[in-house]
Amino acid sequence: MPTCRDMSELVTDYLERVVSIRERVDIWWHLVRCEACRRYYDQMRRTVGLLRRIPPNRPDTSTENRVVAAAHRQRQD
């Protein structure tokens, strides 16, 4: 599980989608449990969204479900 210190780097990777499915799940779990990192993530997501001129996506359960489903699939392969 990543620490809050790890998260500052991982959040950027997460947003750039350069992390593995396994890491995505770990990051997601940390965000669920840690309000400080969730705020940092929101801030970074907005920044990245602005840079790409793409409206930031709201976190929703379908995204979370896809990540978890993908993790399950990877484990089965």
Ligand SMILES: [Zn+2]
């Ligand atoms: Zn944290």
